[in-house]
Amino acid sequence: MFIQSIKISSRFKYLIIICFVIILLVSCYFLLQPSSELPVSSSPDSLHGIWQTPDNSIVENDTNPKQPNEEKKYIKWFEFNVSYDVLTKTSKLDIDSHVNQEQVQYNWIELIAYLACKYGNDFDQFKQKDLDNLVEKLKNGQTMEDLSKDMKNYAYYLEGYDAVLHEFIGTYQKEIKNSEAEYETVYALKAFHPVAKNYAYSHYDDFGNSRSYGYKRLHFGNDLMGSIGTPVIAVESGAIEAVGWNQYGGWRIGIRSFDQKRYYYYAHLRKNHPYAEGIEEGKVVQAGDVIGYLGMTGYSVKENVNNINVPHLHFGIQLIFDEVQKEGPNQIWVDLYDLVDFLKKNRSEVYKSNQETKDYSRKYQIIDPTVPQ
Numbered sequence: 001m002f003i004q005s006i007k008i009s010s011r012f013k014y015l016i017i018i019c020f021v022i023i024l025l026v027s028c029y030f031l032l033q034p035s036s037e038l039p040v041s042s043s044p045d046s047l048h049g050i051w052q053t054p055d056n057s058i059v060e061n062d063t064n065p066k067q068p069n070e071e072k073k074y075i076k077w078f079e080f081n082v083s084y085d086v087l088t089k090t091s092k093l094d095i096d097s098h099v100n101q102e103q104v105q106y107n108w109i110e111l112i113a114y115l116a117c118k119y120g121n122d123f124d125q126f127k128q129k130d131l132d133n134l135v136e137k138l139k140n141g142q143t144m145e146d147l148s149k150d151m152k153n154y155a156y157y158l159e160g161y162d163a164v165l166h167e168f169i170g171t172y173q174k175e176i177k178n179s180e181a182e183y184e185t186v187y188a189l190k191a192f193h194p195v196a197k198n199y200a201y202s203h204y205d206d207f208g209n210s211r212s213y214g215y216k217r218l219h220f221g222n223d224l225m226g227s228i229g230t231p232v233i234a235v236e237s238g239a240i241e242a243v244g245w246n247q248y249g250g251w252r253i254g255i256r257s258f259d260q261k262r263y264y265y266y267a268h269l270r271k272n273h274p275y276a277e278g279i280e281e282g283k284v285v286q287a288g289d290v291i292g293y294l295g296m297t298g299y300s301v302k303e304n305v306n307n308i309n310v311p312h313l314h315f316g317i318q319l320i321f322d323e324v325q326k327e328g329p330n331q332i333w334v335d336l337y338d339l340v341d342f343l344k345k346n347r348s349e350v351y352k353s354n355q356e357t358k359d360y361s362r363k364y365q366i367i368d369p370t371v372p373q
């Protein structure tokens with residue numbers, strides 16, 4: 001009896017050890033889940049700490065052997081808060097003053113950065129008279145440099161808003177409608193809406209909502225509900241950086257802007273036929289090109305599976321001030337709701353260019369001077 005009880009207790013001890021090891025392994029598995037392209041991130045409460053070096057120790061530790069000239073500052077966090085109303089008004093000032101060759105030409109990104117400083121980046125406080133006063137001062141010969149010299153966050157907002165909007169307005173050549181490949185040079189909105197012209201879609205402000213698939217993640221983009229097969233348009237010109245299956249995004253495509261600061265992410269593309277003709281990694285696309293078709297793929301480890309409930313395009317823009325921000329936990333994604341609405345002013349018309357493959361192409365070409373030849 002005594003011997004038997006010793007046996008049981010030592011067996012019990014082994015059981016406890018085995019259980020402990022199992023619990024340890026399971027918790028390790030959950031803790032070390034690979035990060036998706038859209039992990040949870042947090043925003044700081046204030047502007048404190050927005051400028052950071054890749055390695056904090058370089059600035060904080062004087063005894064660090066690294067030379068101070070190795071220090072590289074970059075924006076660690078940025079919130080794109082400018083409203084549809086302000087995007088519309090400032091872009092009009094910029095475009096009209098250039099097109100009409102007015103004496104004072106406005107830069108909409110500077111106007112936005114100035115207003116962001118004035119309102120602490122809360123554009124709900126926008127008042128028309130603030131923009132009118134600013135424009136009046138610029139008209140009277142004051143420079144943006146003078147006007148912003150006491151605004152300590154002006155450089156930050158300018159860099160942040162410029163990182164998003166840098167290529168949205170500019171000079172490019174546009175094919176004249178109903179002509180035989182004739183082009184005109186325009187100064188205008190250059191970025192396109194992600195959904196082709198004449199295709200219906202609906203969306204709401206879903207940025208930062210929580211999602212249920214996989215581990216706890218927030219929603220870092222804008223979902224555009226539409227019919228399966230709706231042609232998806234490249235918003236900005238760039239090089240294709242990622243194409244193929246992703247557990248969360250399904251058939252997805254990632255396009256990097258030429259200045260490397262924006263990563264455009266289009267996900268949940270159509271099952272069986274997700275991409276437009278010729279889409280492959282490394283290829284350069286122009287703003288307005290058809291890149292793929294709306295679908296409902298994703299939320300599956302297995303490829304080519306429709307696991308999304310409602311067909312939609314997930315559209316995201318990630319800001320990259322330093323390459324260390326591309327992957328990992330400190331990614332910056334833009335709240336795109338107002339920007340997507342703003343882009344309705346420029347939608348790409350498409351037609352079925354290949355009857356056999358049922359592929360679509362853009363109807364009117366552009367020549368974007370920023371595209372490397």
Ligand SMILES: [Zn+2]
Pocket residue numbers: 219221222223313314315
């Ligand atoms: Zn989404």
